[in-house]
């Protein structure tokens with residue numbers, strides 16, 4: 001990743017919070033390089049039957065919108081007002097108290113008032129007032145209403161692709177107004193006239209066809225997994241087998257494809273494989289449902305459902321009893337809050353019961369899908385794993401709560417328990433930056449692309465600064481997380497703001513600490529870094 | 538700009554009743570406008586809530602601010618991450634009665650090149666005082682509408698005036714309402730980013746409340762009003778036999794006109810948060826979507842890419858690397 005074209009950290013941090021002189025309605029959007037993402041390529045829109053595929057870029061004057069684009073958007077708004085109580089209510093009840101304003105990492109990182117969640121919502125709320133409320137129709141701007149023009153549409157594009165749907169604002173709002181929900185609807189509307197970003201539609205198109213967002217075909221998946229199994233053998237002397245598309249297994253395991261494709265996710269993936277091998281788990285992975293992540297979440301509710309459908313379909317075809325899901329943030333938002341509703345009921349599966357401990361996962365009784373960290377925490381609690389935490393003594397770890405498991409599940413203690421059982425140097429970041437108040441990596445929801453690099457570094461700044469603090473105080477050198485997007489984006493973020501801190505998944509710690517039957521003495525961790533004896537010197 | 542438009546609105550809301558009172562239009566001020574405003578309020582409020590309540594909740598999307606209920610040995614946070622009906626009731630109670638989420642408020646500043654998050658309870662404190670005193674004053678007003686006076690109104694009035702400052706005693710709630718409304722207004726004007734997001738409709742209700750409270754205090758302590766006359770007027774509305782007693786003052790008409798304006802304003806805009814907060818899907822749903830299936834009433838089939846289509850495309854490759862296939 002090159003930071004050549006963006007300001008140095010000590011320049012970037014000089015952020016002003018004084019709003020501009022002109023009212024926000026009169027301040028046009030500026031598509032400054034480094035702060036937006038490239039448009040979705042026509043071939044990807046076509047692959048997904050999305051409207052208005054064409055060659056264009058957001059910096060163009062002419063966006064090549066269909067002639068009736070206004071009618072399409074307004075019709076789409078009407079439809080969504082009728083389909084989502086959340087959207088309708090959130091359009092109506094905001095009192096503009098500003099409690100959410102300085103809670104958004106993009107506002108903290110840019111000082112741009114339109115990144116205050118309340119103003120991000122007003123971008124669309126003003127249009128709602130103009131076309132759907134009596135006061136707005138009659139009093140216009142005085143009532144906070146404005147016409148839907150091309151400039152307004154461009155503003156939507158810029159700011160709805162500058163929101164990572166992280167829900168931090170919603171924690172602080174007295175009515176729970178969730179900008180993520182508004183952004184999701186805003187992006188759906190933009191999609192109706194063909195305004196999407198390629199970092200979202202290309203992964204979505206790939207998932208649709210090949211099952212995973214990188215577009216890896218079945219042969220490639222098998223190769224990569226074999227390659228990682230070789231690495232495991234190299235580090236531990238134990239050969240693990242990874243069943244693919246095997247019918248009749250008890251458990252289907254689905255994880256984000258980045259876990260088996262790119263560092264540092266691969267080390268997390270090695271951790272899963274070693275664990276499953278050691279347990280003798282009767283499981284399989286699938287090349288058809290080879291992606292846990294769901295780029296539909298960043299496109300539209302319909303696209304979530306289209307992509308998510310594969311998991312249950314494959315579970316049914318393979319005849320498994322239940323499903324385990326890997327470490328991933330937005331994947332778990334979808335599995336926890338949408339999957340069963342959209343593609344269930346999963347009545348062809350059975351109540352998830354750990355074959356090792358006998359624990360019944362009552363909390364996943366209906367969806368039949370268990371988080372791998374829940375699964376592992378239960379194993380450790382029941383003393384089923386032999387762990388040697390001293391093998392992680394060269395690591396001084398802090399934990400980043402990923403937005404979705406934090407604010408859409410409440411997944412706080414499970415990962416902390418596993419971390420504390422597998423390593424001996426764990427330090428929490430400042431209270432205002434973890435758990436339900438966690439700060440986003442700044443690049444979720446499809447924004448983790450190279451062209452958007454300045455905005456990513458700005459949005460990730462609050463998270464990075466909290467890491468910097470524990471780095472200075474406790475000499476922390478590892479940032480653990482349970483999200484595949486984080487593993488990619490936080491790595492870049494750390495390079496820029498806090499060099500010397502590397503990023504890892506929680507199951508990498510497990511893999512390091514797990515004592516396997518028949519293993520050689522471990523001289524290195526899964527990354528090949530030597531393990532010093534007797535902890536830190 | 539919005540602030541000037543709002544001030545203009547308020548000046549009219551004060552001058553119009555003064556003018557109309559001196560022109561002798563007491564019937565309009567005392568009967569027609571208040572009754573019409575009440576009708577708009579009731580009808581509008583119900584209509585808005587019905588529209589919300591009838592719109593579906595397709596997905597279970599609570600925002601979780603505490604530990605989920607998962608493994609039996611991990612302590613779940615029932616109030617911040619409810620897993621059932623009682624938890625939701627507790628969460629909603631804390632939100633509505635104590636403004637729980639607003640209590641979390643922090644204030645972000647850049648300090649020595651890094652963001653710091655300070656505690657700030659101002660908005661919570663004055664916001665809460667504002668609403669609590671508003672409620673107390675509303676209940677106290679019941680004594681004007683009931684004969685014999687409902688005991689609750691009297692008891693509350695006794696507590697509210699317990700410090701017995703002045704004659705007649707000054708009510709604490711009046712002071713609180715004035716102070717809190719003034720704080721909320723000043724905050725809107727003084728804090729640059731809050732001013733930046735404020736619309737005319739954000740200033741107007743606060744200004745109306747200040748006018749209502751101010752004229753109320755005037756009638757109680759300075760330009761004293763004949764309470765018997767007011768009760769007669771009120772019972773006229775309630776019994777549908779409009780009467781216009783003697784002794785109603787210009788200040789009273791200003792008070793009543795501003796209340797009417799607020800009543801009409803209420804269902805038109807953001808004051809509906811009073812009803813809306815109870816319906817907010819990020820707050821009033823239990824976080825149990827893996828335990829119990831949530832049904833979407835408009836769930837419709839979508840176009841998917843089936844396994845058969847997938848195998849069709851990749852069969853040769855799958856066979857070549859030894860992956861099982863359904864069709865040879």
Ligand code: HEM
Nearest residue numbers: 095097174632633636664668721739742743808810811814
């Ligand atoms: C039930 C939970 C409620 C919560 C959490 C809540 C919260 C708030 C907040 C945060 C404000 C903004 C203050 C500002 O202007 O900065 C506000 C304003 C206001 N609320 Fe509420 N409120 C609630 C219920 C009510 C109820 C029951 C009423 C009934 C009269 C009400 C009437 C008002 C009025 C008149 C304003 C002030 C005018 C304004 O700022 O526009 N609220 N409320």
Ligand code: SF4
Nearest residue numbers: 094096097098100173
């Ligand atoms: S905290 Fe909620 S009510 Fe207040 S401005 Fe933000 S979205 Fe609106």
Ligand code: SF4
Nearest residue numbers: 104163164166167169
């Ligand atoms: S959801 Fe997150 S990124 Fe979006 S406005 Fe809220 S705080 Fe900002």
